[in-house]
Every structure is written in C-alpha cells, then in structure tokens.
Amino acid sequence: MSPRYAHITGWGMAVPEKRLTNKDLEKMVETSDDWIVSRTGIRERRIASADQSTATLAVDAALRALAVANLHPGDLDLIIVSTSSPEYIFPATACLVQDQIGAKKAGAFDLLAACTGFIYALQLAAQMIKADSINNALVIGAETLSRVVDWNDRNTCILFGDGAGAFVLQASEEPGGVLTAVLRSDGSGGDLLALPGGGSRHPASMQTIHDGLHYIHMNGREVFRFATRVMSEATLETVEAARLTMNDVQLIIPHQANIRIIEAAARGLDFPMERVMVNLDRYGNTSTASIPIATCEAIEQGRLKPGDRAVFVAFGAGLTWGAALAQWSGPLPSRKRVRPARYRWLARMRSLLARLRRMIEGLIWGRGKTI
Numbered sequence: 001m002s003p004r005y006a007h008i009t010g011w012g013m014a015v016p017e018k019r020l021t022n023k024d025l026e027k028m029v030e031t032s033d034d035w036i037v038s039r040t041g042i043r044e045r046r047i048a049s050a051d052q053s054t055a056t057l058a059v060d061a062a063l064r065a066l067a068v069a070n071l072h073p074g075d076l077d078l079i080i081v082s083t084s085s086p087e088y089i090f091p092a093t094a095c096l097v098q099d100q101i102g103a104k105k106a107g108a109f110d111l112l113a114a115c116t117g118f119i120y121a122l123q124l125a126a127q128m129i130k131a132d133s134i135n136n137a138l139v140i141g142a143e144t145l146s147r148v149v150d151w152n153d154r155n156t157c158i159l160f161g162d163g164a165g166a167f168v169l170q171a172s173e174e175p176g177g178v179l180t181a182v183l184r185s186d187g188s189g190g191d192l193l194a195l196p197g198g199g200s201r202h203p204a205s206m207q208t209i210h211d212g213l214h215y216i217h218m219n220g221r222e223v224f225r226f227a228t229r230v231m232s233e234a235t236l237e238t239v240e241a242a243r244l245t246m247n248d249v250q251l252i253i254p255h256q257a258n259i260r261i262i263e264a265a266a267r268g269l270d271f272p273m274e275r276v277m278v279n280l281d282r283y284g285n286t287s288t289a290s291i292p293i294a295t296c297e298a299i300e301q302g303r304l305k306p307g308d309r310a311v312f313v314a315f316g317a318g319l320t321w322g323a324a325l326a327q328w329s330g331p332l333p334s335r336k337r338v339r340p341a342r343y344r345w346l347a348r349m350r351s352l353l354a355r356l357r358r359m360i361e362g363l364i365w366g367r368g369k370t371i
C-alpha cells in the first residue's frame with residue numbers, strides 16, 4: 001500500500017463581534033491598559049453574546065472550514081472538538097456540532113488538553129488518516145472562557161477571550177500535510193491552572209459557588225516559567241523528528257497566550273519574530289482556539305502559502321504542551337462545488353425528523369408494553 005498523508009485542506013474561524021478593550025477592563029478591576037499591554041501584549045478580546053456558546057462558534061468555524069475544503073459534511077468520518085469550556089459536561093460538544101452540520105456518518109468526541117488541545121486533536125486525526133482508518137476529519141478548537149472567568153480577578157480576567165477555529169484534514173497520496181508531532185504532559189503541575197468545581201471531586205453546590213471553584217484559578221508566574229521552557233523545546237523536537245532544521249520552517253504559529261512567552265521562545269530558537277504569527281493583541285488568549293484562529297489570519301495575510309512548512313506549538317493546563325509540523329497544501333482538487341452553509345438547514349430538518357422518529361417509536365413501544 002502506498003503511504004497516506006493527512007493534508008490540511010480547509011480552515012475557518014469564528015469570533016464574537018463584541019470587543020472588550022483594556023480600557024473597559026480598567027472600569028472593572030484595578031488594572032491599566034499600560035500594565036496589560038506591557039505584561040501580555042493584549043489590547044482587546046472578543047466576548048460571546050448571550051445567544052453564542054462554544055457549540056455555536058464551533059459550528060460557524062466548521063462550516064467555513066468545510067467551504068474552503070469544498071467538502072460535504074456527510075463525507076466527514078470524524079469530528080474532534082478540543083475545548084476546556086464545553087457546552088455541557090456531557091453530551092460532547094462535538095456531537096452537537098455533528099448534529100448541527102449534518103455530518104451523518106461521523107464519529108464525534110471532545111478532547112481536553114486545555115490550550116494544547118488543538119495540537120493533540122490534530123495529531124490524533126492525522127494519525128487515523130495515515131493509518132487508513134478514516135479519510136476526512138474535522139478538528140475544531142472552540143472556547144467561551146468568558147463564561148468561566150472570575151471578572152473580579154485581575155490575574156486572569158485580562159487574559160482570556162472567546163472564539164473558535166477549525167481545520168479539515170483529508171487523506172492524500174501526495175507527500176505533505178501533518179508531518180510530525182510531539183505531545184507531552186506533567187500532571188504534577190495540574191494545580192497551577194485549574195477549574196476545580198463542577199466535576200466529581202467538587203460537584204456543583206452552594207459551597208463550590210461560594211468558594212468560587214467554578215472559575216479559572218491560575219498561578220500566572222509559575223505557568224509563565226513553565227511555558228518559556230517548553231515552547232522552544234517542543235518546537236525543536238517536532239522539527240528534528242522530521243529530520244529538518246529551523247531553517248526549513250517558514251512560519252511558527254504559537255499558542256497566543258502572552259507576547260513575552262512567544263518572544264522568549266523565538267529567542268530560544270534564534271528564530272526571527274517576523275516569521276512568528278502573533279494576533280493576541282486583538283483576541284487575547286482563546287486557549288485551544290488560538291492556533292487555528294491565528295492560522296486563518298496568517299493565510300489571509302499571505303504569510304502561509306502552499307509548500308511552506310509551519311510549526312504549531314502550545315502549552316496549557318494539565319500541564320500539557322506539544323508541537324506539530326505541517327507542510328501546507330490547501331484544498332484538494334475537486335470538480336463539484338459544495339456550499340456547506342446550506343447544509344445547516346438540512347441538518348436541522350434531519351435532526352427534527354430523528355427526534356420525531358424516536359418519539360413515535362417510544363409511543364409504539366410504550367403501547368406494546370401495556371398490551
């Protein structure tokens with residue numbers, strides 16, 4: 001069998017329209033635009049409106065990615081949603097996406113590796129394609145961290161924003177696509193960045209709410225130290241795994257957490273900042289969504305072209321970190337024109353019919369039992 005490659009053939013992003021600037025934050029907590037810009041590089045972030053959620057942003061990004069790939073949702077075999085702010089504890093946000101885009105033959109699940117989640121999801125989907133288990137996958141990073149941030153905590157509320165980004169991955173015999181990846185973790189640092197409430201250790205109660213356990217808790221200084229160490233290490237490891245050097249890499253697309261962390265990583269690699277994608281000034285830290293969002297903007301700005309090699313690199317809660325190297329390709333050639341946005345309506349109809357069928361079957365089954 002000839003080798004199979006997992007190409008990134010579609011990309012899309014979705015961010016809420018509402019902007020929260022540093023000036024707005026000055027009115028909410030004791031901080032200043034100067035402090036936030038000099039310590040993080042962030043100037044504003046997007047905040048989901050009442051009718052938006054992790055699933056709605058994920059669906060918008062997914063449909064845009066499918067449009068670029070020119071792929072019908074019905075042809076997807078797998079949907080992975082990486083998120084730390086899922087719609088519910090369960091069902092998985094990925095299943096809501098599956099239903100809302102009408103991906104009728106796709107398996108769907110959520111993956112939690114915090115801000116590193118998109119790298120984990122990308123590698124998982126790519127490996128399944130390379131192993132010939134599937135042909136087409138949708139990988140989404142989506143967050144509404146504004147819903148779990150303590151807006152009175154200046155250590156965290158200045159950092160995070162909402163948004164989603166998606167990649168379509170497709171099998172091809174042409175060399176390229178996701179080449180290598182490294183995935184790492186160190187659970188001994190789990191307490192440095194956590195949302196402790198609402199799980200099995202601290203089930204939701206008046207007490208957990210009183211204690212603020214349903215909010216993000218972070219030791220910023222320690223996370224910062226860890227991040228500056230692992231970002232350059234992981235980047236080098238994934239590039240060396242492909243038997244390449246940093247000279248073979250055209251662009252680094254890092255997790256958009258803090259400009260000082262990104263600059264330290266670039267310094268550690270002796271890599272010019274002009275070849276590092278940065279857009280955290282406008283979106284803040286959107287956790288696992290930050291890499292696909294930054295990728296979409298890099299493409300829009302002409303900074304990532306077919307044939308280029310890009311490294312995606314991230315760190316986050318867990319602790320987790322990782323990097324992936326990809327050779328950029330673009331959509332696979334296709335004759336038919338697909339308009340995935342239209343399938344949203346069809347998906348809604350299909351979903352309604354499925355619910356109706358279950359209701360009728362339930363009624364028939366119920367009557368059968370009483371006879």
Ligand code: UT7
Binds near residue numbers: 031223317
């Ligand atoms: O996706 C992963 C998510 N997490 C991260 O990426 C976090 C990584 N860490 C960081 O980005 C940085 O540690 C922060 C931006 C969170 C903080 O920057 P820092 O340079 O590490 O500041 P610090 O925590 O060492 O605090 C310095 C001072 C403190 O005052 P004192 O104790 O020196 O008097 C803080 O209380 O700055 C104070 N401070 C603030 N002042 C104004 C902390 N937050 C703020 C604020 N505005 N928002």
